[in-house]
Amino acid sequence: MPVEIPKDQWPGEVRTVTIGATAEEGGTRSRVVTVGGEKTLPFMHFEAETPNPPVVAIEIKDRRPDDWSPLLLDVWGDVANDPAAWAKAAEEAGADLIELMFSLTDAEGNPITPESAVTTVRAVLEATGLPLLVFGPGQAEVDNELLVPVAEATKGERIVLGICEDKNYRTIVAAALANDHLVSARTPMDVNLAKQLNILITDMGLPPDRVLMDPTTGALGYGIEYGYSVMERLRLAALQGDAMTQFPMIVTPGFEAWKAKESKVGEGVPESWGDWEGRAINWETLTAITLIEAGADIVVLRHPESVRRIKAAIEELMTVPEMA
């Protein structure tokens, strides 16, 4: 007996956002990455086409991080000492995008200067042809101090600048507006707050196709259900036609998963937890794939093996099954 699968028709769709610019487009990237454009819930291929697959960004730092797991530092090895080399290695590991995150201070404890930030970004742009996301260390004043000169020095590259938050978005948005960049808007796991920040940012005149939203999430076992639910509700609102939620979503499962005790700690844990490295990678992978199922357009990861697995999973999810 033939079964008629009911299909939903959504009045709204997610905006398409293109990150990076090739030489023709005023930048220097060898290719650009386009995300968004969903017309239905994730991977409901029978309902509507998903024009752009989710993509993977690899997080790198401007210097060897002090607070990363030794597992990560081991796998990246010496490239972690040099952001340009790290970016190149990340591209080879299969990244679609590079997320460069600045530290608050250099290895000696001196503040990162705007000049050195510009130098670092230039070196990374040289080393890789991938589009870039450049995030400040997360302190409003420092972020603004570093990101403005970076934005000016890289005008036209369509870099994603971040992180815009409720209390600090004006300077970053203005820098993106003036220099043809994009922004990432982060809010703490709340549909209304996400929407409000998007309104504030677009009110400043930044075209909505230059905004990504980061609804914030938690790692597996650390509130991922809540993050999932917020993402799902944001996506449902977008599909229902709410313009201020129709932005591609970026989430940071790498950062979240590597904070979890299960990834961080190798000793003094129950034997039944098994191999540390395998567990840590599983944690990052499972966190990421869950968020992709929730509608994430960009997942930011840290371990190359997680990247390999997630890329494979995305490919599988994007395969349109033959309908009988």
Place this chain on the structure above:
Amino acid sequence: MAEHTVQFDVAPAPVKVPTGTLLVEAARQAGVEITQPCGGQGRCGRCLVRIVEGTARRRSTLRLSAEDVKAGYALACQTVVEGDLVVSVPPQEKIERRLTTDRTAAAISVPAGYDPAVAQTIQRVRLTLTPPSMEDQTDDWSRLKAALRREAGIEEIRASLATIRQIGTTLREGGWQVTATLDTRSWDCPDCPAYLIDLRPGHIPDDTPLWGVAIDIGTTTVTVWLVDLLSGEVRAQVAEYNGQIARGEDVISRIIYASKSEESMAEIRELVLGTINELIETACKRTKSTPADIVKATVAGNSTMIHLLLGIPAESIRLTPFVTAINHVPTLRAWEAGIGIHPEATVDCLPGVASYVGADITAGVLSSGMDDTDKVTLFMDIGTNGETVLGSHEWLVTCACSAGPAFEGAGVMHGMRATRGAIEEVWVNGETFEPTYRVIGGVKPRGLCGSGLISLLAELFLTGVVDKGGHIKLGLDTPRVREGEHGPEYVVAWAEETQTGQDIVISYVDIDNLLRAKAAIYAGFTVLADSVGIPLESVEQVLIGGSFGKYINVEKAIQIGLLPDMPWERFHFLGNTSVRGAYLALLDARSRARVRDIASRMTYIELSADNTFYEAFMSALFLPHTDISRFPTVGAAILKR
């Protein structure tokens, strides 16, 4: 280009201006100064003029009613000269009274047809007793009762031991002529014998007032009305911040404090009694009366306030399943309640409904009359606790949320109560960002009251000084915006203009408090309306109570998203409805019965039962609201910016 003659009534000579000139410009040329606090954007309505002859084109009539336009009124900054005109410029005071969005609180008037003989439970009677003799050795008490029966038709009485101790002396001192004050119908025992409150030697003249007080204990503000029970007139109104504020701004922190120990409970009780008793003394001083002459009190207030006034443990109000110790307290005597009036005076606390819907709301409903109307009515009491009631004579549902004290001027750096020296309205020029303000009493300002804060926030928002998130934008071309001690701030009044010699400012922290307060109230009534399936648009009237002072500017309150975006004529501002309800119950036994009926009819909706309220609150935590389609007029006003 064609030229036209414009004659202003206050100018010595007419001026000639070309077609298309704005009336304000013509006025300037004629030497007539027309104030434009909003910078000529047609927002404030202060440049109102009347066109006596000729016609002109009005670009905007936002601030004018249809009748205004018909009567020739126009906004000088929005009116274009297209022919010869004769224009009358009204004095500013007149303009203020005409502005359509200002809702002035209804004046207090004695209820129509008030007759103390019918309505009042307190009676004062002059008695002449037969003196005792060897032939008539009846005891003093029976002798007094006989006189009451004979001269006032009062069959039975009761009295406290303290009163009985005094009877003999009083009777003899007055030469067997006395004046007795009795409570003839006790609320909790209407059939009990009349209660003898006071017995005085001699005959008190009829025109001597019979004093009562209506008391409203707000979490932030305590209000006392001193009333002559014979005429029904309110003879003095006084208010002050509740002394308990020192022990916590909201009811929860007060409950926690009070439940720490017996001493802290005693302290918190003393604090509010201190405020009440001082207010009573102030009111008495104003009327040249004495507190001991006050023979009846009614008390309204939220459930926590009533508990703490009476020293009843209130811990259960705070903890699930949120129950009070008592919703309707039996009739008390002033000495046991601790209120500094006649010790035997009757004290009636009005009944509450639930832990967070107290006697302030039942009093408010009584005062608003919403229990007696066919119209679907939304009543809200905008105070520290935002309580809302929706319904009509057929049904009443209610909910409560914690709004914080911002609208009463507390918890805001330069906030104050709506008294002399408070800035009650502000306009901000959209180009220079310079403010113009009005101060209660017309004196130098000391701070901002609730209505001033609402109007200031609305103006800062509409002129783009703050964004939709309530953040003050640094980098505007004005010294008014600066980095302050608590982040960015806006200077409303410079030190040299103020009474305190300090700048009056509003900071982001203050704005955040205001946003939370307005979001809680907006979320409260929207969730309430949703819970009964009533769309807000079908609410026929919105009645607003609160300690805003004389009035509230509806337009400004809509612009910040405190009130729903509805036609202004649906809003009515009632002033402090809680104390007014207490006043009605003080005067009339029928009102007293009605408030009990109201309490029994209200259905309480618990907002903490699920996350609907939280969602609504978060989405209202924005200017005017995350969903701008709920505020079409505000959306249009922002586009004009």
